[in-house]
Amino acid sequence: MGRNVRVNGHMTAAVLYGKEDVKIERVPIPRVGDGEALIKVHVALTCGTDLKVYQRGYHARMIVPPALFGHELAGTIEELGPHVRGFKKGQRVVALNSAPCGMCFYCSKHQENLCEDLLFNNGAYAEYIRIPKRIVEANMLAVPPDVSYEEAAMVEPLACVLRGLHETGVEIGDTVTVIGGGPIGMMFMQVAKLTGCNVIAVVKRDGQVEGAKRIGADEIVQITKVSDTVDAVRALTSDRRGSDVVVECVGRPEAWEWAIDMVRKGGTVNFFGGCANGTKVSLDTQRLHYSEVTLKATFHHTPETVRRAFALIAERKIRGNDYITGEAPLSSLQHVLRHMLNRNGDIKTAIIPGH
Ligand SMILES: [Zn+2]
Numbered sequence: 001m002g003r004n005v006r007v008n009g010h011m012t013a014a015v016l017y018g019k020e021d022v023k024i025e026r027v028p029i030p031r032v033g034d035g036e037a038l039i040k041v042h043v044a045l046t047c048g049t050d051l052k053v054y055q056r057g058y059h060a061r062m063i064v065p066p067a068l069f070g071h072e073l074a075g076t077i078e079e080l081g082p083h084v085r086g087f088k089k090g091q092r093v094v095a096l097n098s099a100p101c102g103m104c105f106y107c108s109k110h111q112e113n114l115c116e117d118l119l120f121n122n123g124a125y126a127e128y129i130r131i132p133k134r135i136v137e138a139n140m141l142a143v144p145p146d147v148s149y150e151e152a153a154m155v156e157p158l159a160c161v162l163r164g165l166h167e168t169g170v171e172i173g174d175t176v177t178v179i180g181g182g183p184i185g186m187m188f189m190q191v192a193k194l195t196g197c198n199v200i201a202v203v204k205r206d207g208q209v210e211g212a213k214r215i216g217a218d219e220i221v222q223i224t225k226v227s228d229t230v231d232a233v234r235a236l237t238s239d240r241r242g243s244d245v246v247v248e249c250v251g252r253p254e255a256w257e258w259a260i261d262m263v264r265k266g267g268t269v270n271f272f273g274g275c276a277n278g279t280k281v282s283l284d285t286q287r288l289h290y291s292e293v294t295l296k297a298t299f300h301h302t303p304e305t306v307r308r309a310f311a312l313i314a315e316r317k318i319r320g321n322d323y324i325t326g327e328a329p330l331s332s333l334q335h336v337l338r339h340m341l342n343r344n345g346d347i348k349t350a351i352i353p354g355h
């Protein structure tokens with residue numbers, strides 16, 4: 001294994017060139033410098049963000065093509081640069097896709113996700129990935145033997161979700177409506193259930209109805225089966241007053257507008273799904289003002305939510321089986337992404353490099 005790295009010097013990796021353009025290529029194995037780590041990727045998970053990036057050809061903050069692609073991964077440490085402390089070769093780890101600087105205005109306000117110098121790392125769809133020093137120090141975690149690589153790799157989206165739900169200020173007994181039945185939407189539903197909330201799932205496809213049922217959503221509104229989605233959600237709340245909290249996990253302007261119309265007086269909306277560049281929504285100013293609706297948006301994770309998410313996975317409160325619906329070799333990544341864009345009921349696919 002280690003010998004291979006030195007002899008060949010190359011690896012198979014996915015390179016994103018632009019809109020719906022990903023190629024599997026032979027590229028040099030990254031070299032590790034001071035404080036860095038080289039991870040042999042055992043599994044990389046597909047993610048809604050990757051699908052969006054694949055479809056749009058860009059991401060506002062995370063990746064600028066051409067670039068190595070993919071950001072949810074777990075594997076073993078292949079090589080460590082000088083001065084890495086607390087890790088050893090061969091150790092099972094999960095490395096996050098970013099780390100904050102820890103020194104800027106936002107970091108000092110405990111809003112590390114908004115860090116002025118948030119360092120992103122992509123390249124999970126590859127045999128090896130280099131982990132920069134800052135991520136090694138802040139956001140690389142050892143994986144216990146009884147946690148699979150697949151489950152460990154779910155820490156990134158789950159950390160975003162934990163932070164998102166926390167920011168809405170949910171309380172036990174609240175009704176939480178989640179719009180969107182992708183992996184993020186499902187994680188919101190499940191974490192809201194774990195928090196003791198009533199969950200209304202608003203989903204589109206049959207497979208998503210099944211998924212929402214499986215993780216314990218209390219009520220499910222399938223938008224293709226109702227004439228008015230907002231009305232259908234309101235009808236499920238006492239006195240049709242609306243949901244205490246609504247989380248939008250689709251990233252479409254019309255769903256953002258639904259979210260505002262579904263929330264109760266004094267309730268909170270979280271626009272979690274990022275829409276395409278240049279998108280606008282219209283707001284009913286009367287309703288916002290006289291109903292005291294709180295509008296929030298949350299983006300990304302912090303080192304603290306990463307650790308809380310990892311604990312939930314290690315405690316088996318969130319299980320891989322509920323989210324990872326398939327497995328495919330790295331060579332068929334483009335096919336997998338296309339297939340997932342056609343929305344066939346897959347939630348997350350485990351991409352296995354080295355095949
Ligand atoms: Zn992700």
Ligand SMILES: [Zn+2]
Pocket residue numbers: 100101102103104105106107112114115116117118
């Ligand atoms: Zn910072």
